Structures are given as C-alpha cells and as structure tokens.
Amino acid sequence: MLDKNGAPDLLFNGPEWTFELLEKARDAIEDIALNDLGLDVYPNQIEIISAEQMLDAYSCVGLPLMYNHWSFGKHFARDEALYRTGRQGLAYEIVINSNPCISYNMEENTMAMQTLVMAHAAFGHNHFFKNNYLFQQWTDADGIQDYLAFAKNYIAACEERYGWDAVEEILDAAHALQNQGVFRYGRPPKPTAAELEAMQRVRDGHASAQTLLDIWTDSTLGKEKREVSRDEPYSSRRKSMNMPQENILYFLEKHSPVLESWQCEILRIVRMLAQYFYPQKQTKVMNEGCATFVHYYIINKLYEQGRITQGALMEMVHSHTNVVLQPEFDDPRFSGLNPYALGFAMMQDIQRICENPTEEDREWFPDFAGDPDWRKVMRNAWANYRDESFIQQFLSPHLIRKFKLFTLTDDATQPNMVVSQIHNRTGYKTIRRDLAKQYDLAYIEPDIQVTDADLKGDRELKLTHTVREGIHLQDEDKEHVLLHLRRLWGYGVSMDAVELDVSS
Amino acid sequence: MHHFIDRRANPKGKSIGNRQRFLRRARENIKERVDRSVRDKSIQDGSADQASGEKVTIPAKGLKEPRFFHDSKGGHRRHVLPGNKDFVVGDQIKRPPAGGSEGGKKGSDDGDGSDEFSFTLTREEYLEILFDGLELPDLVEKQTVETETIGTRRAGLTTAGTPNNLNLVRTMRNSLGRRIALQRPSKSTQMALEAQIEELEEIDPRNPAQEEMLAELKRKLEGLIRKRKVVGYIDPLDLRFDTYVPEKIRNSRAVVFCLMDVSGSMQEREKDLAKRFFLLLHLFLTRCYEHMEIVFVRHTHHAQEVDEDTFFYARETGGTIVSTALEKMKEIIDERYPPDEWNIYGAQASDGENFGNDSARCKTLLLEELLPVCQFYAYMEIVEEAADHLLLNPEAGEDLWQNFREVQSQAPHFEMQRVAFASHIYPIFREFFMPKARGGVNAG
Numbered sequence: 024m025l026d027k028n029g030a031p032d033l034l035f036n037g038p039e040w041t042f043e044l045l046e047k048a049r050d051a052i053e054d055i056a057l058n059d060l061g062l063d064v065y066p067n068q069i070e071i072i073s074a075e076q077m078l079d080a081y082s083c084v085g086l087p088l089m090y091n092h093w094s095f096g097k098h099f100a101r102d103e104a105l106y107r108t109g110r111q112g113l114a115y116e117i118v119i120n121s122n123p124c125i126s127y128n129m130e131e132n133t134m135a136m137q138t139l140v141m142a143h144a145a146f147g148h149n150h151f152f153k154n155n156y157l158f159q160q161w162t163d164a165d166g167i168q169d170y171l172a173f174a175k176n177y178i179a180a181c182e183e184r185y186g187w188d189a190v191e192e193i194l195d196a197a198h199a200l201q202n203q204g205v206f207r208y209g210r211p212p213k214p215t216a217a218e219l220e221a222m223q224r225v226r227d228g229h230a231s232a233q234t235l236l237d238i239w240t241d242s243t244l245g246k247e248k249r250e251v252s253r254d255e256p257y258s259s260r261r262k263s264m265n266m267p268q269e270n271i272l273y274f275l276e277k278h279s280p281v282l283e284s285w286q287c288e289i290l291r292i293v294r295m296l297a298q299y300f301y302p303q304k305q306t307k308v309m310n311e312g313c314a315t316f317v318h319y320y321i322i323n324k325l326y327e328q329g330r331i332t333q334g335a336l337m338e339m340v341h342s343h344t345n346v347v348l349q350p351e352f353d354d355p356r357f358s359g360l361n362p363y364a365l366g367f368a369m370m371q372d373i374q375r376i377c378e379n380p381t382e383e384d385r386e387w388f389p390d391f392a393g394d395p396d397w398r399k400v401m402r403n404a405w406a407n408y409r410d411e412s413f414i415q416q417f418l419s420p421h422l423i424r425k426f427k428l429f430t431l432t433d434d435a436t437q438p439n440m441v442v443s444q445i446h447n448r449t450g451y452k453t454i455r456r457d458l459a460k461q462y463d464l465a466y467i468e469p470d471i472q473v474t475d476a477d478l479k480g481d482r483e484l485k486l487t488h489t490v491r492e493g494i495h496l497q498d499e500d501k502e503h504v505l506l507h508l509r510r511l512w513g514y515g516v517s518m519d520a521v522e523l524d525v526s527s
Numbered sequence: 528m529h530h531f532i533d534r535r536a537n538p539k540g541k542s543i544g545n546r547q548r549f550l551r552r553a554r555e556n557i558k559e560r561v562d563r564s565v566r567d568k569s570i571q572d573g574s575a576d577q578a579s580g581e582k583v584t585i586p587a588k589g590l591k592e593p594r595f596f597h598d599s600k601g602g603h604r605r606h607v608l609p610g611n612k613d614f615v616v617g618d619q620i621k622r623p624p625a626g627g628s629e630g631g632k633k634g635s636d637d638g639d640g641s642d643e644f645s646f647t648l649t650r651e652e653y654l655e656i657l658f659d660g661l662e663l664p665d666l667v668e669k670q671t672v673e674t675e676t677i678g679t680r681r682a683g684l685t686t687a688g689t690p691n692n693l694n695l696v697r698t699m700r701n702s703l704g705r706r707i708a709l710q711r712p713s714k715s716t717q718m719a720l721e722a723q724i725e726e727l728e729e730i731d732p733r734n735p736a737q738e739e740m741l742a743e744l745k746r747k748l749e750g751l752i753r754k755r756k757v758v759g760y761i762d763p764l765d766l767r768f769d770t771y772v773p774e775k776i777r778n779s780r781a782v783v784f785c786l787m788d789v790s791g792s793m794q795e796r797e798k799d800l801a802k803r804f805f806l807l808l809h810l811f812l813t814r815c816y817e818h819m820e821i822v823f824v825r826h827t828h829h830a831q832e833v834d835e836d837t838f839f840y841a842r843e844t845g846g847t848i849v850s851t852a853l854e855k856m857k858e859i860i861d862e863r864y865p866p867d868e869w870n871i872y873g874a875q876a877s878d879g880e881n882f883g884n885d886s887a888r889c890k891t892l893l894l895e896e897l898l899p900v901c902q903f904y905a906y907m908e909i910v911e912e913a914a915d916h917l918l919l920n921p922e923a924g925e926d927l928w929q930n931f932r933e934v935q936s937q938a939p940h941f942e943m944q945r946v947a948f949a950s951h952i953y954p955i956f957r958e959f960f961m962p963k964a965r966g967g968v969n970a971g
Contacts, residue, residue, distance in 0.1 A: 498598070
C-alpha cells in the first residue's frame, strides 16, 4: 500500500522498467482497483517473458503448459513467419484464468506499457475471471494448472507407450470435434472418485512403482463397463446413453465400442480443455470491455493523482486508442466488430447512464439509470451476464447511434442483400436483438447432436444437424470431420440435416 | 500474494516438440518441395538465403484441421455492421464476390483458408531433409585451411611521407582549422577591398576625406596581403600522410571448382545427385569463407568453362576424356586464382567412364598439378541404384576408379565415394569436416 498522506510522487519517469518500479506501479494500481473500483481479484503472478516465449505461448493457445501436437507447431511456424515479416505484432500480454492469476508481460514493453498492461490484465481480466458466473460455474481456476500438467504428462506417456502415430491419430480426431466437446446447457459431470484420486496421486508426485499410465488404466478400466446389453428399444437406449447428446466427445468417451481406456482419456483431456475455454468464447466483448474499462479508469486516476507523467499518459492513451479502434464496415481494415471497442464503449455508456441519464435512458433502463453507484451496477453486469445477454440488456440507443449500426439481411433466395434496420427509433430493438444473436454461441456454432446408436444392432452412430435459417455445414470440412468421427466410433456414422423453421 | 517472476532466462524452444511433430507430419510434402528447390535453384543464389534458413511452401492439404462449421453461403442471415452513412431501410446492396463475406471469416480462422502453407526451415532442418536423414555432425567443429599472404594494412596517419600517400581530406581539414584560428583573410575579402580602392581612385578630384579613406584602405590592403602571405594556405604543419604496415593476412577467399562429365550417359538422376554434391560442398564452405566463387567446368572429350545453367541443363555429345577437365581447371587456376590468395576446392562428379588410358594421365595431373594447390578434392562416382557389387566393394571398378584409388592412398585430402542415393553423398565430406589436422598444405 502506498502512503496516502505523503505528497503524491511519480511512480516512474522514463521508459525503462525494473522490478522495483513494477512493484511500485502494481501497488498503486491495486489501491485504485480494490479501494476505488471495488474489484475482487485472484492473487497475481506476473511473469516477464521475451518475444520468443510469447510466440511459444501463442502457439499453445496461451496456456503455460500444453501437451505436444503438430498443429501447435504449425501455428507457431505461421505466427513466427507473420511476426518476422512484420505483418503481425505480438500481444502486450496474455492472461490465464487460473488461481493465482498468471499474466505474461513482454519484456519489450516500456514502463508505461507495463503499467497499462498490469491494469488491464492483472486487475481487469483477473476480476472478470474471478467474478463472472460462467467462469465460476464452468472452470476450475484452482485446478487448471495441475490438470494441464497431468494432461501433458499423460499424453507424453501415451506417446512413449503406443507411439506417436497412434496418439496423433486420436488427438487429430478429438481436435476436429473439440467444438462439439462442450456441455452447453447441462453441467458437466464431476470426475469419478477414482479419477480424482488418480489425479491427486499424480499431483503429489506419488512415487509408486506403477507408471503414470498404470494409475490411469487402473482407475478408469473396470469402472466404466459399457452399458450395452439386452434388446433395448430406442427409448431405453436413449435413456441409458443420455441421448440426444450434444457433447459428442463425451458420448464417444463413454460409449464408443472401439476406444481403449487411454484413448478415452485423451478425448477427455481435449473436451475438458474445450470446456475450460468455452466461457472465454462466450464473453469476448465483456471480458475485453471490462479489462479495457478498468485500465482506462486506472491510468486516468493515476494521472489525476500525479503519479504518472503526462508523457506516460499520452503513451498509454495512444495505445488504448489503437486497441479500441472500430473501422467502419466499408473500411478496408474492417473485420467485424472489435470486441474491445464495443465492450469499452458499452462499459463507459453504463457509467454515463448512471451519472447523466437522458430521458431516453430512463425509459430504456429504468433499473439503473441515475443509479448513484455506477461501480456496483458495473460489477453486477460483469458478474452476471455473457456477451449475448449483456448486449441484449445493456446496449443503449445512444450507442447504436454512436456506432451507426445497421442490419443487413442476406437471404440466399433474393438477388441482393437488403438493409433491414438502421439506427432509428424503429430499429433499435431489432438491431440490439440481431447483434446479441451474433454473439450467441449456441447460434453461431452448428447444432449437432448424437441422436441414436444401437450397439446391439448395426452400431451406426446417427447424428442430427439441426439446420437453422437454411444455413448448412461447410461440406468439405464436414466430410473430413466425419472421417475422424468414424475412426473414433469404429462403425458407420451418418449425419442427417433437419431443417428447423424458426421465424424470428 | 502478488508476485513477479522473471521468465526470460527460461530455456527457449518450448515448442520444439510441436515443431518436430509438425515437420514429421508434413515430411513428405516438405521433402518434395526441398527436392524441387534443389532442382530449381542455383547453387550460388541458393546459399545466400540458406544462411538464415530455407523458406518452403507446402500444400496445406495434409495439415488441415477440419471442424464442423457453417457454410458461408446460403440461407438467411442478418449481419449487424457499424458505420452506416446514408443507407435507409429497404436499400439493396449487391453481394460481395464469393469468399469475402462475414461467414467466410469463421472458416479461415485457423489459417486453413488458403491452399498453401509457408514457413521457414532452419538450415539444419533443410540439410537434414535434403540429404535424407543423414546424421550431420556438429558443423561448428570443422576446420578449413586458410592460406596466408603478406599484405599491407593501414596504420593511421603520420606527419611525414611520400606525396602519393598524402591524405587530402585530413590535410585540408587541418589547413582550414588553422586558417580559421589565425584569421587568415579570405580571397573575397581582399577582392572587395581592392574594388573599393579602385572605386575611390576613379573619383577625380577627391576631397580630403576620400583621400584619407583611400590611404586607410590601402594600408588595410597591404596588411591583409601580408597576413595572407604569412599565414599560408597550406602549411607543412597541415600535412598528413597515410601509413601502412605490412601484415600477414589470412585468406578468406575460396573458389570451388565443379567438374562434371556431361556426356550422354549422365542423365537427369545423375545430374540431380551431382548438383546436391556440389551444393553441399558450397554450403559448407560459405560458412567459413567471406568470399566465395564457383567455377563450373563440364567436359566430354573436351572441357569448357560454362555458367551454372548450361552446366546442369545443356546437352552435349561426345566421348569422355576426364583429363581435359583437370587441365582446364589447372589453366583457370593459373589464370585467375593464384593459390596464395585463394583457397581452392575441387569437386568432381562422373559416372566413372573414361577414354582409353586417359585415367593414368588424370592420376598424374591430380598428384602433380592440382592436389598440391587444393585444400580438398572430392570425387563422386554415380552408379546405378542396383549396382550393389560396386557400392559394396570399393576395390572393384574401372580404370578411372582404380587410378583415383591410388591417388587417394597418396593424398590425404583427396576423397572419393560411390553414390547411388542422396544419402550417400555426405560421407565423402565426413573425413574432411572432422576436426583434425589435415594435409593439403598450400603451395606458395
């Protein structure tokens, strides 16, 4: 804690950072984050890494530990090429949803940038991870590090025992299905006691004569006797096999007639990680919005307190402005809505609606327009929404006008696309609903479910793709994924497309 | 509580495991591209960019990571976009050409959008694939012989010397400094003064004030001229001369002679192997010499110096007389590459045929003329892939082979090898790149 009664002093002056300066800045940021904004964060573990290490982290989906797979090598080769030819910069930081919250800062950053990055990642993102309901319910911040270590070792052990090719085959197939490896609606089943125990033994580095693999083979074999048997009619099959099932990897892990236990464990690892990332995919706008708002608030506060120079503030604001740039739809730089821009604008808008509501705001947001404690309103929003519901609840007509949003309807049966809504009184509600839908993963990602598999009969795995609004799957990739699926299932696989007529 | 960790010192290459798996996965494709790159690329140009690695582009096909995702076309969709300028409800817009719509972005998220995938192989990875998984030794530990010559080296400036070594720039700088310090009047000041005097002198009659002024000016001019005389434009003090000291310099120039039989029996396969052979020697040598030249000599029954393209791709008919190439090499050395200034390397590829008793002459030429001036000489005989009796038995062979075997027994820096596959090439150089003292002392 910094002493508040002393004369305000500069945290740093000049571009070079040192660990002492970082600590001083961190304390000043923490003071504002906790005592002013009222954030609630995991302890921070801030790691300084080089550009090359940042590239490493990139290729392993940003995790500190990851099992080996060729696709990560491919991503690394591509990112490296882009970076070396100057076509792509590196992120200033990467932050991991774990307890303690790990954030990586690049060594190249200036002291001003390190300050900005700490405010952004170590407090903004950190608060969001700890408090948002999706992360609280679906991810295990305390256990992820151990789980990653386990996954890495387990897959390495499998490679040693069964060969690279065999493991690669399963991982390739599992990766192809990883988007279908999450529970969207129901809670994921808890790991069995035996699995937990095995994990615990691995974590403790339990020195037994058994190999890692034996532990897992013992703990997972025997338990999971496949529930086949008897001449079940469809309805009882459905019940015993939990069909229809949206989590295809889970289904394969439990019911595939051909997979061995170690292969099932690999599927499990892939789907656990997919599930771990699922909340992040659903909260891009909010997560970045929250972090960007927090860093913006903090750097301005630091400047007001006289703790950073005008030059440092300018540098931070410059970088901030680049991050929240939103090119318009006809700009060559346009590539969709920028989650930083939209998120940040919405957070600022909430503050505005609390502090200076207009008549329109009072009409649209009776719950919190003019609320004296905007910090509480904001924390509440961060905790209880995901992108889709957040936009649906908080996007104001004011912002729709500011962004000049409009809806373009693209109907394949019509020769041209049609502008169906613009930012006017009749359009606000529809635009808001359309935009919210654009962030609804259940809507963006194809809805594919396992609907039948008769293990006693022909053993064909039947999938159903529910087609909404006439949008089908991309054909070539579909065939490839089905090949992988066939490998994991061992018998025939078929997919039906069922048109669902939802008129909204 | 909160803490910082400095990870910068952590071991690098965390993703090496992933890269190995990636290269393994794409090996077939990469190998094909590398093989093609050898064929397409010139040895001389090639080595320049191999210093940092080799860029390869492979088809992305086997590297696809397929997923279920929505097609970018068809159906009914609504996009919310920012930045409306003058659209009103009901405006119609043409669809952008295929591939550019929002939906398409999703599909190419993982970089699979294009059909090709480019990345850079490190030099070691490139060589490893080029020479078919042979185990390359630690390339750092090689030795090359460098010749020494006496040269001169600049050794600063002195105040005395011969006029031809006068350093004009330094001298003039000193002169200017001295002139400024001593306030030597410039020529233009003098001329201005003279003009003023002339003007006054033309006035006739002059009033006393003008007379006085004229006298004053004349005095001034006199002083000025005296000062200009005393403070010289260039003074011996200003002079600076370059000096040189004699010095032994290590020669860092090398020339590689590529000799190849291009008679009808050398086909596509033979030439391809030969190209790798020359490439390998060139690659290794560019690492140790600052300046590298390469000379291509092809021969049938007579030898010619040609450019690289002609060397590998032009057809020539005729008999085979190997000694012509050796003579040509000798001739070029005498003409352009004095052995005390150049490190000379020879590499010869042939299918082993030679005319009559010419082989004995080759032996003499090598032993007496060429080997004494060469750092290293490698001979590669390309044989049929099925020619096991030759590959396994170094004693068997035709005239040329037998004669070269005798050369090898007498000269330690001569290596020879039979080659049927790319992986046979490296062993020729193995001895050479072993860290040990070697023969091949340079004449001169």
